[in-house]
Amino acid sequence: MNINAYKPQGDKKNSAFFEEYCAKIYSRRESSGLDQLLQNLCAFIIHLESGDGLPYLEELALMTPYRLQTSYINNSHKIYILRTCNQFPRLIVMEPLSSDYEDDIKRLNMIYPLARNKPNARYVGEIMYTKDLKETQDILESHNIRFHYPGETENNFYTGHNIRFTVPSDFTHNRLGYTHIDLEDHSALELGQPFQLNSKEQQRLDQVARLSEELGIHHLIEGVDHMATRVLAGEREDAILEFLSISNYYFWGAYNIKEMNSSTNVNRNHTVSDDKLSPAKVFTANNTPSFVNSFENLPMPTEDFVRNYGRRMHHIAYEVTDGDHISQQKNVDFVVSQLNENKISFLGDVIGECSDQPNLKQIFSRQSPYSVLITEYVERCQGFSGFFTRDNVASLTEAAGHDERYEHGHVFD
Numbered sequence: 001m002n003i004n005a006y007k008p009q010g011d012k013k014n015s016a017f018f019e020e021y022c023a024k025i026y027s028r029r030e031s032s033g034l035d036q037l038l039q040n041l042c043a044f045i046i047h048l049e050s051g052d053g054l055p056y057l058e059e060l061a062l063m064t065p066y067r068l069q070t071s072y073i074n075n076s077h078k079i080y081i082l083r084t085c086n087q088f089p090r091l092i093v094m095e096p097l098s099s100d101y102e103d104d105i106k107r108l109n110m111i112y113p114l115a116r117n118k119p120n121a122r123y124v125g126e127i128m129y130t131k132d133l134k135e136t137q138d139i140l141e142s143h144n145i146r147f148h149y150p151g152e153t154e155n156n157f158y159t160g161h162n163i164r165f166t167v168p169s170d171f172t173h174n175r176l177g178y179t180h181i182d183l184e185d186h187s188a189l190e191l192g193q194p195f196q197l198n199s200k201e202q203q204r205l206d207q208v209a210r211l212s213e214e215l216g217i218h219h220l221i222e223g224v225d226h227m228a229t230r231v232l233a234g235e236r237e238d239a240i241l242e243f244l245s246i247s248n249y250y251f252w253g254a255y256n257i258k259e260m261n262s263s264t265n266v267n268r269n270h271t272v273s274d275d276k277l278s279p280a281k282v283f284t285a286n287n288t289p290s291f292v293n294s295f296e297n298l299p300m301p302t303e304d305f306v307r308n309y310g311r312r313m314h315h316i317a318y319e320v321t322d323g324d325h326i327s328q329q330k331n332v333d334f335v336v337s338q339l340n341e342n343k344i345s346f347l348g349d350v351i352g353e354c355s356d357q358p359n360l361k362q363i364f365s366r367q368s369p370y371s372v373l374i375t376e377y378v379e380r381c382q383g384f385s386g387f388f389t390r391d392n393v394a395s396l397t398e399a400a401g402h403d404e405r406y407e408h409g410h411v412f413d
């Protein structure tokens with residue numbers, strides 16, 4: 001695919017600044033050699049509160065295809081590596097050993113009124129394969145991208161010999177890591193000493209994994225389809241351009257979600273045949289900042305989310321295998337009803353219609369009490385090739401907004 005010749009989809013207008021620099025970024029990626037080095041995303045990373053590790057692994061075992069593969073312990077964290085049964089990216093979960101642990105995640109979360117409840121919980125970012133780690137860092141640093149350096153972080157995971165991370169983005173607060181090693185090579189990851197859950201903990205985890213099989217949902221929930229980060233209205237273009245600068249993704253397109261006064265902006269990796277091998281990175285932003293919103297009193301759930309929790313990952317979407325569970329019941333409806341019966345609550349009902357036309361069915365779960373992330377399930381019916389429909393996104397955004405309000409004085413966010 002020639003990304004320089006690609007015409008983005010959607011009706012959200014970008015500025016002349018965006019168009020100019022998007023083209024320049026693509027061209028510099030090629031001339032600097034970055035595009036030739038970078039491949040696919042190979043892991044997602046989530047940081048938790050101390051004590052939330054096991055319950056979060058249980059939640060993942062019920063709600064996602066991720067299963068614990070190996071655990072490590074070092075002087076600050078327990079680190080869990082989870083995988084699916086295929087070649088999709090790994091999930092790396094980091095749990096501090098002490099409830100007093102503090103790093104930049106906690107310091108950042110403490111600024112925001114609703115993020116303070118779980119000050120160590122945050123989606124950290126992704127890791128991308130590169131053919132040459134040093135060359136990648138050298139190129140990016142020559143483009144003013146900052147990296148964590150050994151000795152400058154409380155968590156040594158960000159500064160290993162074989163994985164290096166950018167500092168949290170000013171626009172998204174996500175990091176992007178790079179590695180040249182196969183994540184199966186655990187010793188090269190230098191994560192500390194391997195350890196095993198005790199038999200009681202392992203039993204709890206096995207029990208949930210069995211439950212997911214018995215409910216008949218495990219084989220229907222595939223890999224991650226996309227991840228959506230929420231950013232401030234005024235930083236939409238910067239957030240996209242920054243991610244394009246440090247990755248090999250391309251700007252697929254953006255749609256205006258007028259009813260919710262927001263836009264959805266999708267970026268994809270053109271080197272993979274299946275998005276689940278390197279999921280789409282979505283950025284959502286309000287169309288107007290909160291301080292002018294009172295002129296028109298338009299909805300602003302996306303801006304409110306950022307004011308309440310900080311710029312951050314909002315949800316991770318999993319693809320549900322398309323098909324009918326029984327007549328009139330699509331697989332996604334079945335998955336959701338099974339989870340519902342097992343104490344997983346959702347924000348509203350499944351949205352979207354699947355009849356004889358290509359279309360999407362989607363739903364948001366309630367926020368995880370451990371990761372502060374929403375899980376989305378999406379079923380693409382009749383070969384629907386897009387990422388969303390405007391109507392669905394408007395309903396989903398509205399449903400999540402009700403759950404993310406913050407009462408402050410007489411202002412209800």
Ligand SMILES: [Fe+2]
Binds near residue numbers: 226228317376
């Ligand atoms: Fe989504």
